[in-house]
Amino acid sequence: MARTQDQRRAETRARLIDAAADLFARKGFHAVSAEAVAGAADRTTGALYNHFGGKEGLLLALLEVWKEQTAAELLAGFEEVTELDERLAAMFGALTRDSRGGSWLLLEMELWLHGARDPAIGEPLARRYADVRARLAEGLSDWAEAAGVPLRRSPEQTAAGVLGLLIGCAVQHRLDPPAVEARAVAENLRDLLGLTQAISEVGMRSP
Amino acid sequence: MARTQDQRRAETRARLIDAAADLFARKGFHAVSAEAVAGAADRTTGALYNHFGGKEGLLLALLEVWKEQTAAELLAGFEEVTELDERLAAMFGALTRDSRGGSWLLLEMELWLHGARDPAIGEPLARRYADVRARLAEGLSDWAEAAGVPLRRSPEQTAAGVLGLLIGCAVQHRLDPPAVEARAVAENLRDLLGLTQAISEVGMRSP
DNA sequence: GTCTATATAGTGATAGAC
DNA sequence: GTCTATCACTATATAGAC
Numbered sequence: 216m217a218r219t220q221d222q223r224r225a226e227t228r229a230r231l232i233d234a235a236a237d238l239f240a241r242k243g244f245h246a247v248s249a250e251a252v253a254g255a256a257d258r259t260t261g262a263l264y265n266h267f268g269g270k271e272g273l274l275l276a277l278l279e280v281w282k283e284q285t286a287a288e289l290l291a292g293f294e295e296v297t298e299l300d301e302r303l304a305a306m307f308g309a310l311t312r313d314s315r316g317g318s319w320l321l322l323e324m325e326l327w328l329h330g331a332r333d334p335a336i337g338e339p340l341a342r343r344y345a346d347v348r349a350r351l352a353e354g355l356s357d358w359a360e361a362a363g364v365p366l367r368r369s370p371e372q373t374a375a376g377v378l379g380l381l382i383g384c385a386v387q388h389r390l391d392p393p394a395v396e397a398r399a400v401a402e403n404l405r406d407l408l409g410l411t412q413a414i415s416e417v418g419m420r421s422p
Numbered sequence: 423m424a425r426t427q428d429q430r431r432a433e434t435r436a437r438l439i440d441a442a443a444d445l446f447a448r449k450g451f452h453a454v455s456a457e458a459v460a461g462a463a464d465r466t467t468g469a470l471y472n473h474f475g476g477k478e479g480l481l482l483a484l485l486e487v488w489k490e491q492t493a494a495e496l497l498a499g500f501e502e503v504t505e506l507d508e509r510l511a512a513m514f515g516a517l518t519r520d521s522r523g524g525s526w527l528l529l530e531m532e533l534w535l536h537g538a539r540d541p542a543i544g545e546p547l548a549r550r551y552a553d554v555r556a557r558l559a560e561g562l563s564d565w566a567e568a569a570g571v572p573l574r575r576s577p578e579q580t581a582a583g584v585l586g587l588l589i590g591c592a593v594q595h596r597l598d599p600p601a602v603e604a605r606a607v608a609e610n611l612r613d614l615l616g617l618t619q620a621i622s623e624v625g626m627r628s629p
Numbered sequence: 630g631t632c633t634a635t636a637t638a639g640t641g642a643t644a645g646a647c
Numbered sequence: 648g649t650c651t652a653t654c655a656c657t658a659t660a661t662a663g664a665c
Contacts, residue, residue: 243535245452248644260645269645324535328450331528331596341597348594348601367613372606375594379602380610382593383586387555389538390548394555395586399579403587406574406613427634427664434635456655466636471656473634636661644653 228266228276230256235277239325240318244274278326278336282343285323290350299358303404306377307397310385320385348374355408367409376407435473435483437463442484446532447525451481478542485533485543489550492530497557506565510611513584514604517592527592555581562615574616583614 234255238247249270253260267273289309310320330337352370355377359366366373380403388395441462445454456477460467474480496516517527537544559577562584566573573580587610595602 241539243452243539245450249646250644261647264646321535321538324531324538327593327597328528328531328535331531332448332450337597341601344594344597345601368606368609371601372603372610375591375602376587376606376610379590379592379594379607380583380587381590383588383590384582385586386534386589387551387582387586390534390544390551394548394552394578395582396579399575399583400586402575403579403583403614406616407610409613427632430663431634455653457653467656468637469635477655630665632663632665634661634663637659638657639659640655640657642654642656644651646650646652647648 224266227256227258227262231258231263231266231273232277232280235273236281236322237318239274239277240322244270244325244329249273274326274329275336275339278339278343281322281326282339282346285319286343286347286350289347290354299362299405299408299410300401303401304397306381307384307400307404310381311388311392311397320389324386344378348378351377359408364409367407373407377404380404380407431473434463434465434469438465438470438473438480439484439487442480443488443529444525446481446484447529451477451532451536456480481533481536482543482546485546485550488529488533489546489553492526493550493554493557496554497561506569506612506615506617507608510608511604513588514591514607514611517588518595518599518604527596531593551585555585558584566615571616574614580614584611587611587614 231252235247235252238252238255249260249263252270252273253263263270263273267276289306291305291309312319326336326340330340348371352374355366355373356370359370368376380400384395384400384403438459442454442459445459445462456467456470459477459480460470470477470480474483496513498512498516519526533543533547537547555578559581562573562580563577566577575583587607591602591607591610
């Protein structure tokens with residue numbers, strides 16, 4: 216089958232980014248050579264330098280792709296499920312689940328660490344976090360209105376708290392899974408939303 | 423002035439660990455050479471290898487020292503202040519404050535990332551987190567009893583939530599400070615402890 | 630004088646750049 | 648594929664404490 220040069224180029228680009236996501240997450244950016252990434256993608260370092268200008272450029276391109284995937288994945292649980300408990304559990308599950316070889320959170324923190332040190336990474340990363348918070352805030356706002364339970368703080372700050380609790384618990388969970396119970400995380404999230412156990416049980420009985 | 427070899431040795435060790443803490447936090451473990459650490463400590467790589475056996479050993483030794491400092495620093499705000507709001511604010515402040523060159527959280531996450539990949543780092547790190555949670559749980563338990571506000575979950579899971587919220591908010595704060603308001607974080611923490619605004623205001627008026 | 634903490638000066642391997 | 652720099656690491660030398 217014939218393929219245009221654009222198609223070949225796009226595939227090489229995608230293969231390189233996929234390989235980088237896997238290797239950077241598992242071993243860390245500095246521990247991985249450009250040649251190793253190229254090899255894992257069945258390409259050469261020449262292709263890598265042609266597409267991204269270097270390893271740093273590859274990291275930046277990876278962030279841009281990851282940006283859309285990760286926001287979608289995290290919010291999918293919240294936006295697709297109707298029952299609140301399931302929504303909350305799905306979001307924590309998305310963070311702790313062993314998707315992508317168990318390295319989701321690793322790559323996220325790898326990117327964060329680079330972003331905290333280098334504004335060229337940090338600024339787009341900050342925009343992505345802001346975007347996730349905005350979408351989450353909108354979802355929480357809609358939910359609060361529909362459920363008749365007013366949010367205790369602005370939707371933005373509520374979203375920051377929800378996202379923060381999820382990240383912080385996932386970080387602890389990764390080192391010591393039994394120490395952070397998924398059920399307790401969900402309950403903590405309910406409290407952030409102003410749902411006491413009593414209220415939420417009433418809400419569940421008479422929706 | 424005469425100094426014993428033990429004293430010289432102890433100072434060299436301390437200088438190397440201090441330099442490593444600074445450089446690993448600012449640039450990242452893999453981005454810093456053993457020689458750079460030794461140079462910053464006004465020592466040579468020979469001393470580094472004699473003391474720690476290599477860069478990895480230095481990271482492990484750093485973790486052990488950091489272990490005590492960081493737990494103490496994080497909990498200091500909670501254990502020394504009596505007013506709850508001040509306690510909560512102090513803990514978030516400890517995480518976001520620019521102490522140690524603004525790199526406190528960076529080194530913490532650097533260690534976490536290595537711990538998540540390497541059990542030799544991960545296990546002592548997990549023990550440290552467990553220790554912080556245990557001390558925090560004890561403090562929260564005592565507070566709940568004294569305040570007459572029962573915790574909504576086990577002290578351990580409450581502590582995991584509090585610590586998680588603090589870490590996750592600090593992570594977001596680092597990339598985008600205005601997006602995470604310290605006041606909102608404190609309010610979120612109150613909610614985790616089962617203190618509605620109304621109850622806490624009553625508590626404050628009639629302690 | 631002897632011991633050992635630290636310094637010096639390398640080794641082979643491998644990185645990124647072009 | 649080649650080149651240069653630099654990596655982690657080590658073998659040996661020095662210098663200071665007992």
